[in-house]
Amino acid sequence: MQLKTISKTLSIFAPREKVWEVLTNDEYNKQWYAVFSEGTRATTDWELGSKAIFTDEGGNGIVGKIIVHDAFESLAIEYEGMVRDGKEDYETQLAKDMKGCLEVYKLTVEDGVTQLDVACDMGEEYYFEMSEQWDKAMHKIKQLAEGLS
Numbered sequence: 001m002q003l004k005t006i007s008k009t010l011s012i013f014a015p016r017e018k019v020w021e022v023l024t025n026d027e028y029n030k031q032w033y034a035v036f037s038e039g040t041r042a043t044t045d046w047e048l049g050s051k052a053i054f055t056d057e058g059g060n061g062i063v064g065k066i067i068v069h070d071a072f073e074s075l076a077i078e079y080e081g082m083v084r085d086g087k088e089d090y091e092t093q094l095a096k097d098m099k100g101c102l103e104v105y106k107l108t109v110e111d112g113v114t115q116l117d118v119a120c121d122m123g124e125e126y127y128f129e130m131s132e133q134w135d136k137a138m139h140k141i142k143q144l145a146e147g148l149s
Contacts, residue, residue, distance in 0.1 A: 001097040002124040006131050009117050010138045014145040016107040016114040020072045022144045023105055032140040036133050037061075052077050059086035062098060076104040079121075097123065116141065 012019055022028040024046045033040035039057030044050050048069040055061035061083040068076035079101040081090040089095045101121035108115045118138065122130050 003101065003121045004124050004127045006120045006122050006127065006134050007118070008134050008138050009115060010142055012114045012116055012142045012145050013112075014114060014148060016072050016109050018148040019107055019114050019116055019141070019145045021148065022141050023075065028144050028148075031144060032137045035137040035140055036130075046075070053083060053088075055083050055086070060084055063088050064103075067102075068104070072107060074104070074106045076102060078102055114145070 022032070026041065030039075030041050033042070033054070037056040040054060040061065042052060042054050044052035044066065046052070046066060046069060048066055050066045051063065052066055053061065053063045062079055063081045063083055064077040064079040066075070067078045068074050079098045081088055081095040082092065082098060083089065084092075090099075103120045104118070106117040108117075116138070118134065120130070120134065
């Protein structure tokens, strides 16, 4: 599978601690994950080395590991496989294709404005659709973070 990286940048008028909360707190991230698939949630403690499972209402999703966790600055997930009907899958071709894909979040602050940079590896056949979904997700992250300020 050919991979491309979706890269998005957004200025958010909220402290980076609030943006971080929107990224890692169940109450908020479920709201912006819904852009990708309704009912999606994360099962993780977000700590370095922890497993992270993202599943939708049907029990389908993706499994990875937290490889970077610098509170309020950066977070990275390396994907290792898929979840199908609630079961982890590391053996199918799609699961193998996901192995090593990264999703990286970086927060920087300049003049009181938080800049969120997101990079996400994506199969070429999903790139355009997922890039549009990321635009919507970034808008929702901004809306939520600015609402907390």
